[in-house]
Every structure is written in C-alpha cells, then in structure tokens.
Amino acid sequence: MDEREVRKVQREASEALLDLGVSLPLKEWRLPFMKRPVRWRVTMRRPRTGGLLRIVRLYLSMDVSPEQVAAFTGRERLEFMARHGSTVSRMIALTLCQGPVSRRLLVRPVAWFLREAVEYRFFMGALETFISLLGSEAFTRIISSIDRANPMKLRLSQGRKGS
Template sequence: MDEATARAIQREAADALLNRGVSIPLKEFRIPFRKRPVKLRVTLKRPYMSGLIEFARTYLSMGVTAEQMAAFDKEDQMRFIAHHGSKISRMIACAICVGSVKRLFLPPVSWFIRNCVEIRYQVAAAHRFVSLMGTDPFISIIRLAERTNPMKPRLSRQPKGS
C-alpha cells in the first residue's frame, strides 16, 4: 500500500471516529442572474445502533452482494432497480436522519431521495456509506475489553489462588 492510500484510509478513519460524516450533493438549482448553480448538500453521518440495525436489515433484505451486482447485465440492473429502488433510498435516508428525528423524517426524506436526487448521487452515497459501515471499529474495542476484563484470571497469580 502506498503512502497516499494509507493517508486516505487514516483520514477516513479519523472522520468516522469524529462522526463528521460524508457530504454529498443532493440537488442543483439554477437561479437567474447567477453564474453557478446552488447545490443542496447533505451530510451522511454514522447512525446510532438502531439506525445501523435498520440499515443492515434493509441491505440484507435485498439479498444481493457487491460481486453479484458487478456481474449484472442491463436487464438484471433494471430488475434490481424495480425491486429494490425504494430500499436504496431508505438506506440513504437512514444515514441522513440520525437520532430521535429519524422516525418522523425518514419517509419524506426517502421520498425526496427517490424522486429528486440523481441516480449517480444515490449510487455514490450508498457505495460510500456501505464502505464506512462494518464491524472493523468494534474489533479494537472488543480486544480492549478482553484485556481489561476484571473477571478473567491473571497469569501472574498462582494456580492455588490468593
């Protein structure tokens, strides 16, 4: 692994730990007498445990792996979008609506993503956020908990006890 890739991975890990999220554009609006369009952006943050469970449940309910999706032909892609398009928008909405407002805003945000956001932004957001999800952050925490477990017998003690 080269130095630039290692730094990018470290930067992404730091952003994930700080819960800065991933900023993505949702919609561009053209305003008269303005050179550049106005971009509506939103930040995808790592959801709380309930959101992670819902995100994972929705992802697993599709029953498709990334390798299978890469091998899709055009007909399979259209079939996948027809069957699972609303689930993809719901997964992205789970990443946008974090916290106690999730239940209130999840359906309208999901609808907005489905009807107003370009498909390339949806695909990029889903791909980027799925790459940030996983159990990798928990491995070091579990390792630390194993080491500091007060109920685990210490190796320095005699087999007879104290």
C-alpha cells in the first residue's frame, strides 16, 4: 500500500475507534434575512449489534458488492436508487435510530423523511462511506499491534510469578 492508502486506513480506524460517525446533510433552507442558508445535519453512527444485523440483512438483500457500488456510472446509480432507494434509506435510518425502541418504532418514518429531505448524491455518498467503515479487513494490522502493545498482557519474564 502506498502512503495515501495507509493514512486513509489509519483515519478510518481512528474514526471507527472514536465512533465519530458520518455526517449527512439533510435539507437546506434560505431564510429572507440571513446571508447563509440554514442547514440541518444528522450523524450516522456505528450501530449496535441488533441494528447491525438488520443493516447487513438489508444490504445482502440488495445483492451488490461495495466494489460494484463504487464502479457505478451515472445511469447505473440512478437505476440502483430506483430499485433500492427505500432499502438504502432504511439502512441509513437504522444508523440514526439506535435504541431498541426507536429502532422498532421510528425507522420507517425516519426513512421516509430521509427520502424526502436528502439529496440523491448524499445518499450514495453515505452508503459508500458507511459500507467502507463496516469492514474490518484493513484494521487487522492495527488490532494485532495493539495486542502486542497491551500493557495488561503478561510478559515472558512474568510467566511464573504473574507479577
């Protein structure tokens, strides 16, 4: 891997460890007496196990790989959103509604609101970014180095006594 890819993997690992999430712009309104438009944003965070299982189930039902999504042309992206737009919006809604109650009650209304309020290009960007953050293949080196540097792990000289 070249230096850029290494830095990208390190940044994604730190974002995953800090759980910063992916910021998604919603709607932009221009008010008459303000220079800048008012922007609403929400943050998609890494879901808990129950939400993650639902997202994976929805993702697998679309029958598409991350490489295929990244390689889509303009027309293929539009066809993909026409076929799977509601599924993608439900996946994004599952990252926003993370509680056990909100995951059951609010996912469909939030998915509807996202379809109405979010631009298509942000949908695809959020999908690509979130799918890339779900994988853990690139983090195996980092995880193994953390395991070697673990201060709580017994060293060779501490094998008999344990202190």
